[in-house]
Amino acid sequence: MRDLITSFLMLLLFTISLGVIYPLAVWGVGQAFFPHQANGSLIRNAQGEVIGSELIGQNFTSPTYFQGRPSAAGNGYDAGASSGSNLGPTSEKLIDRVKGDSEARAAENPGTAIPADLVTTSGSGLDPHISPASADFQVARIAKERGIPERELRDMVSRYSEDRTLGLLGEPRVNVLMLNLELDRRFGRPVK
Amino acid sequence: MKKAISIWDANIIGRAVADSFKKLNPLTMLKNPVMFVVEVGAAFLTVRMVMNLVMPGAAGNFPFELQITLWLWFTVLFANFAEAMAEGRGKAQADTLRRSRTETHAKLLRNGSPEVVSATELRLDDVVLVEAGDFIPGDGEVIEGVASVDESAITGESAPVIREAGGDRSAVTGGTRVLSDWIKVRITANPGETFIDRMIALVEGAARQRTPNEIALNILLVGLTIVFLLAVVTLQPFAIYSNAPQTLFVLISLLVCLIPTTIGALLSAIGIAGMDRLVQHNVLAMSGRAVEAAGDVNTLLLDKTGTITLGNRQATEFIPLTGIDEHHLADAAQLSSSRTRPRKAARSSFWRSSGTACEAGRSTNSRRMPRSYRSLPKRECPASTSTDARSGRERWTRSRNISVKAVLSLRRNCGKWLRRSRGQAARRLWSPTIKRPLA
């Protein structure tokens, strides 16, 4: 019985210190020193509206944009309901989907083999990046659609590519949303 | 405690085979849970195999099923056989002991006058008269008289001991022999409960208790058996899910493969064999705990520094010092061997008979001592200035002009020599206080 009371009192103290003070302390420091990151690394347009986050991917289906990975989050890149496909490697659903996607990509970007990240869903469904190979894969199509020389496009892609952190950690990657926003900024927003 | 019994003795094997079938009794098998599981499995499979044969429409692969079932039964029988073989040796030893326990007669004192009865008819508190030359019929207490008793059959003590009424030397053991005078003994143990009976029971393994490590290991094995039983039982639902349900034969075979069958089968055999091994060396392990404790020992402190006694000793050779006649030496040795302090007498007698004391300083190569001794020159030894605290030895060594250092060196080397010697007599050395061979 004594233990019961002690448990309750201890839990109360823990709740206050760890459940209230600690998150508030982190929030305070975060908002003071890293407000942009702490609030979601949001991107705003000229009017101040939120048009996305640097860290969250978006669904691009038009041929004039660089396309990202397929997404199993909600209807596609639903950042309020993150999810992966959770399909196993022998799943018929998975193989059919990959076949379908690969045919669609091959049709849009004829030529080389399709890098696997363009036909596989990410774990979160919100992956903002694609591999440099995937960006390269799509350059020809976009150059044609938008009427831009390929070399200029490749320069832009390499400027928006991030390398491995400290040269060692992670993978080289291209942020699709940022790249597409830059495309729009330089070459104008295409009419839908 | 006679010569070692070969394990391939036909009697033992025959008996073991019979026992292995007798041990199939489930109540006996229950003591060994791992093998009990195998036995139950074998029984299930036998029934199933017969059902598959007899019942119409039941599909079964008879050759496969028969083979599996036979293998399982063989496993169980082999385990029993191993245990029975191990017990067999002990039983053979016990039989030998029983035979050596001669059918004794006792002079029962009823109403004052002696009446000859068989020793097995004696009961608690009976009084018997034991005279010179008689065997004491059972464990008891001396209530009248005093006699010298030869206890070599039980203790291995070479020289006779004195047993008298009153005091702390009044207990006598059945099977020992009175050498001189007479005593009246009150029986304190019923037949079947005497010291020899208990020894027989221990050797036979009938009253064998599990050693502590054996118990712990048994728990480990039982635990593992349960775990694997669980793994196999739950395998069938998974197999059903995967559209491949397994037959009972496959499942039980898998179970027997997983559980620690080998250790489970041989564990009790190992325990018994361990105790029997000691009996081969004339050591009685009074309990399993003692065996395990002995295994943990690495330093042995004895309070006796090398007492050497021969049970029912015989002198094999008399080596006199310079100027002494061999026959004189033999007479003196025999006369002095019945002195009141038997242990010391034995010691001094032997030392005198080998007389290497004057080789003081030279490390006597104990192994070659008997043969080469004659060729070694014997020289006069200097007078000793012994500072040994033991007055008796002091007197003796001084009187014989032998240095104490030489004596001690002799004593040390004799032990080694005796241990390594091949002679049968040398093997059977008993230390009277420890009841354990030094070799």
Next chain:
Amino acid sequence: MTTNGIIQILIYLAVLTVLAKPLGIYMTRVYAGERTLLSFILGPVERLFYKVGRVDPEKEMTWRQYGVAMLMFSLVSGIAVYAIQRLQFFLPLNPQQLAAPSEHSSFNTAVSFMTNTNWQGYGGETTLSYLSQMLGLTVQNFVSAAVGMALAIAFIRGIARFQTDKLGNFWADLVRGTLYILLPLSFLIAVLLVSQGVVQNFKAYDTANLTDTFVVQVDKKDDDGNVVTDEAGENVKEDKTIDTQTIAQGPAASQIAIKQLGTNGGGFFNVNSAHPLENPTPLSNFLEMLLILLIPVAFTYTLGRMVRSQGHGWAVYGAMMFLLVVGIATAYIAESRGNPLYPANVDQAVVGGNYEGKEVRLGMANSVLWATATSAASNGSVNSMHDSYTPIGGLVPMTNILLGEVIFGGVGAGMYGILVMIVLTVFIAGLMVGRTPEYLGKKIEAYDVKMAMLYVLIFPLSILGFTAVSVLAPDFGLTSLNNQGAHGLSEILYAFTSGTGNNGSAFAGLNANTYWYNTTIGLSMLIGRFLMIIPMLAIAGNLAQKKVVPATLGTFPVNTVLFSVLLVSIVLIVGALTFFPVLSLSPILEHFQMYAGQTF
């Protein structure tokens, strides 16, 4: 496998090992009650705790008292989390106005966080309000970790002490572990994570206008909100243009730091550390991954220090590291081979292998490293979807948990788990040598072996039992499957494995938010935690009372490579033999089916 991948893994293991010693020494000092550099700030807080709780930290407890205190505390915690969830609609900090989760879901979550499992049958950002996450989950992340650590320290004290029946004071250990070890490290890491982009705010979810709108097919709903069906009974679909994106927010960083450090694993968002706002950059990934194994590795150093045989600590570390590296290598090789069923024009090699369920910024090496580490450490957080791993790739996390969570294991839980296996190893080794088995001078007797076997037995009983029943139940067991065939069996098996092992990761395709799974997985978590702690504490109490026998020539040394090898063998034999039958019907079978070209 790429060179860079191997280098990343080696750097990780190196940093981990280097940090083991300082943290190990610090932990020893904290639990011994000595002053450390943080005593200046946290000392008064610690004393406040004792005063309010009316606890005397010097008053030591027997193993029974320790166990009872621990059980009471866990019980109260569980009830608190349950209550917070059920009342969350009425409590503040619920900007999305989320209703209370169902009773079975709340039960499951309460049990889950209280047992340091952090199995989440729910999706974080769609189910729990900020307050529930903060007051319920974050707090439990701290204290359940501290409870585990306290238990491990109690066990080590049982080994180190002799001829006493006291194992320490539970409340003191709990408070000290939380305040001096978990809290400072969490705060530091949380701030670092925020700098990388992990969110920490209390605002409502943001809505972003999409740059490129798209059209999807959704079920047509009439004015009442019911789905319209045509004559054949099929749902009528209509087009819908999606032009906004809801971006979830919340006080994530504070929770994520402790989620990793305390080997809890319960993420803020549904997909855990695959979510870009929970794990934005490779550096945040490295930090979070480091935290998974940091305290468990340091515990091996603490073990060595407290029993005054540092070699023993390193021997245990060696055994665990060996198993970890084997796991990493196996998973990495398996995943790098990719999925053979993909069409030929898909280039898997350029990205590194089987990329379904993985994140581009993290890559193959970090994904398999995290998967192996998290399952070895009973953490349970993920940065890639285990359900989409190749069969052998998914076998590695499963096996890590099935071996008993002793490859470093959870904070504390891994240490006392490996100590029970050490008792068994020493017992068997002693019998092989022919002497009474002894561990660091204490003789291992029948009672210790009995308790150790009980500990070993309960684990497969729960996993195999529940899985077998679920597999035979088409109505409530098999309906939750996301994948059919052998992979489906893997999903169910993994769920109960993760629950009993208090891991918390999942083959997330399984819909575990049903009455059956919430209840049974909840029960398996309770079994895996408390029913296994009690035999463990009994052994500790028994060991503490024994006399110490000095080491002799015949003693089996526990600080040698031979000991590590024997320990690894015993762990593998006991674990592998028990579970090999069921594994042969799930991942192993699937592996062969995949290469035969079969799909389900």
